[in-house]
Structure formats: C-alpha cells, structure tokens
Amino acid sequence: MNVLDCIVIGGGPAGLSASLTLGRARRTIALFDDKTNRNRVTQEAHGFITRDGIKPQELKELGLKELVNYPSITYVQATVIEIIKNQSNDRFIVKASNNQEYVAEKIILAYGIQEEFSLPSIREFYGKSLFSCPYCDGWEQRDKPLAVIAEKEEHALHLAQLIYNWSRDLVVLTNGVPLSEEGAATLQKRKIKVRSEAIKNLIGKDGYLQKIEFVTGETIIRSGGFVAPSYYRPNQFAEKLGCELHENGKVITDGVGRTTQKNIYIAGETEKSKPTSLLISAAKGNKAAVSVNTDLTMERF
Ligand SMILES: Cc1cc2nc3c(=O)[nH]c(=O)nc-3n(C[C@H](O)[C@H](O)[C@H](O)COP(=O)(O)OP(=O)(O)OC[C@H]3O[C@@H](n4cnc5c(N)ncnc54)[C@H](O)[C@@H]3O)c2cc1C
Numbered sequence: 113m114n115v116l117d118c119i120v121i122g123g124g125p126a127g128l129s130a131s132l133t134l135g136r137a138r139r140t141i142a143l144f145d146d147k148t149n150r151n152r153v154t155q156e157a158h159g160f161i162t163r164d165g166i167k168p169q170e171l172k173e174l175g176l177k178e179l180v181n182y183p184s185i186t187y188v189q190a191t192v193i194e195i196i197k198n199q200s201n202d203r204f205i206v207k208a209s210n211n212q213e214y215v216a217e218k219i220i221l222a223y224g225i226q227e228e229f230s231l232p233s234i235r236e237f238y239g240k241s242l243f244s245c246p247y248c249d250g251w252e253q254r255d256k257p258l259a260v261i262a263e264k265e266e267h268a269l270h271l272a273q274l275i276y277n278w279s280r281d282l283v284v285l286t287n288g289v290p291l292s293e294e295g296a297a298t299l300q301k302r303k304i305k306v307r308s309e310a311i312k313n314l315i316g317k318d319g320y321l322q323k324i325e326f327v328t329g330e331t332i333i334r335s336g337g338f339v340a341p342s343y344y345r346p347n348q349f350a351e352k353l354g355c356e357l358h359e360n361g362k363v364i365t366d367g368v369g370r371t372t373q374k375n376i377y378i379a380g381e382t383e384k385s386k387p388t389s390l391l392i393s394a395a396k397g398n399k400a401a402v403s404v405n406t407d408l409t410m411e412r413f
Pocket residue numbers: 121122123124125126127144145146147148149150151152153154156157158159160190191192193222223224225238239243244245247248249346347379380381382387388389390391393
C-alpha cells in the first residue's frame with residue numbers, strides 16, 4: 113500500500129491550511145473531511161481578512177480549490193472512523209467510511225469541536241439569530257433587542273459585559289438559576305435587566321427568534337442574542353492514541369502542534385476543545401504543518 117507522508121483529519125480552516133502548507137512542501141498527503149464543521153449552521157462568517165461575510169461552505173470550497181494545484185494532495189470526502197498505530201513500523205492506518213484504508217507516517221488531528229446547549233431549542237436558532245461569539249456576529253446584532261442566555265454566572269456576566277458594547281437593549285436570562293447579589297449589582301449598574309425564571313420555550317420562525325416564554329407563562333420580545341454552549345471533541349482519536357491531556361482537557365503540545373505522541377500533531381479548535389476563530393485555526397494548521405515538514409526533513413535528510 114502507498115505510504116503517505118501525512119494524513120490530515122478535518123477540512124476546516126485548520127486542516128485546509130495544514131494541507132496547503134504540506135502540499136506546497138511537496139509532501140504526499142490525504143485530507144479527510146465529512147462536512148460537519150460547527151459553523152455550517154451560520155449564514156455568514158466574519159472577521160477573516162479578505163473574506164468578511166463569506167458563507168462557510170464557500171470558504172471551504174475556495175480552500176479545496178486551492179489544493180487542486182498541488183498534485184501530492186488527495187482530498188477524501190469521508191468520515192475517519194478509526195486510526196490504528198502499527199507498533200512494528202510506527203505508521204498509522206486510517207479507516208474511513210468509504211471502506212478504504214490509508215497509511216501514513218504522520219497524522220494531523222484537526223477535527224474541531226461541537227457544542228451542546230442547556231436548552232435544546234437553542235439549536236433551532238443557532239447561527240441565524242442566536243450566536244456564541246460576539247466578534248463573529250455582534251456587528252449584525254448591533255442595537256437590536258437581545259437576550260444573553262447563560263446559566264453559569266461567570267458566563268452570564270462576561271457575555272453581558274461584552275455584548276453591551278453592541279447593544280444596550282439587553283436582557284440576561286439565567287434559566288432558573290439566581291444570580292448572586294454581587295452579580296446582579298454589576299448588571300444593575302448599567303441597567304441591564306435580569307430574568308432568572310426557568311425558560312419554557314423559544315419562539316420564532318425559520319431560525320429567527322421573536323419571543324422567549326418563561327414557565328410562568330410570561331413572554332418577552334427579543335429578536336436574537338448570545339448563548340454560552342459547552343464544547344466537546346466529536347472524536348476521541350487524540351485520547352485513544354495516547355496523547356496526553358492537561359487537567360482542563362487541553363491536549364498537551366509543544367505550542368506548534370506536536371503532541372506528546374511521536375508523529376501525532378494537532379491543530380485548530382480540537383487542541384484546546386475551546387472555540388476560537390477561523391483565522392486562529394488556519395494559523396494553527398499552518399504551524400502544525402510546518403512542524404510535520406520540519407520533522408520529515410530532519411528524519412530523512
Ligand atoms: C454559528 C457559528 C458562527 C461562527 N462565526 C464565525 C465567524 O464569523 N468568524 C470566525 O472567525 N469564526 C466563526 N465561527 C467559529 C469557526 O467556525 C471556528 O473557529 C472554526 O471553524 C474552527 O476551525 P477548525 O478547523 O478547528 O474546525 P472546524 O471548522 O469545525 O473543522 C473541523 C472539520 O473536521 C471534520 N471532521 C470532524 N470529524 C471528522 C472525521 N471523523 N472524519 C472526517 N472529517 C471530520 C468536520 O467535517 C469539519 O469540517 C463560528 C462558529 C459558529 C458555530
């Protein structure tokens with residue numbers, strides 16, 4: 113079987129950028145993607161210089177189109193389901209949903225993260241009128257009647273303080289969890305309303321929020337807002353392959369993508385299991401690819 117220099121798992125900005133760098137370095141690689149990037153729900157991506165307002169799918173297609181220029185790159189639209197390390201030769205066997213197996217000397221894990229919401233109905237509005245990142249979507253929500261929905265006080269305060277810069281018509285909803293006196297006073301200082309009743313329902317049409325209904329039956333009008341999801345890695349490849357983690361769940365690296373397992377590199381949001389941005393993920397992909405190329409060069413020179 114053909115042994116590739118590297119397999120990249122995940123074709124978000126991290127994986128696309130890593131692939132581009134490796135393709136330009138004449139490395140043979142396969143890039144896998146199954147189009148489950150978490151920003152697929154949003155209409156426009158912002159803040160990526162020269163691409164402000166682009167549709168996430170278009171950004172991915174532009175990235176893939178650039179890879180076609182480099183003949184040593186193979187793009188595989190499939191889900192990676194298993195990665196096995198062959199202990200006898202240190203190579204990785206990658207099994208994918210297309211029933212094919214691929215072998216590589218090195219792998220870059222760039223499969224991103226996913227979010228979980230305390231209120232499942234947030235999903236219906238997420239990416240259209242409810243968002244998690246004000247730097248990504250605050251501008252479009254400016255001066256609108258907004259909600260901040262967060263059960264944890266630190267999240268509620270942090271989001272409210274940030275969002276206040278984009279809209280002063282703000283209600284903080286803690287969904288049945290009372291704020292401390294100190295927390296309430298912080299928001300009161302700016303006349304930000306707080307509602308701590310449990311939320312019964314989010315009401316709207318086609319992903320656009322109109323009202324929020326409490327268990328008491330009362331409703332308030334809000335056209336959108338910001339939420340504080342929790343995040344997790346959709347795959348456990350890093351853990352299963354023995355990459356060491358910090359206590360907070362972050363994968364331990366040397367700062368430029370090398371994990372504690374030889375030949376396993378990591379890039380993008382999956383490293384810290386925390387949200388960042390398109391630009392930061394792309395930069396991390398570039399860094400990890402440079403590490404892969406440096407190591408291949410030194411091992412073979
Ligand atoms: C609603 C919303 C709006 C956002 N808006 C912005 C914005 O305006 N500006 C901005 O900078 N950022 C924005 N973001 C954040 C941005 O999407 C992320 O920071 C960025 O996509 C992370 O890049 P990544 O490459 O690490 O992961 P991802 O982009 O999530 O890419 C990971 C890729 O891995 C693939 N994958 C996962 N598992 C497998 C597997 N087993 N096999 C094969 N492929 C797999 C997925 O298909 C996915 O394409 C937004 C996020 C959301 C949710």
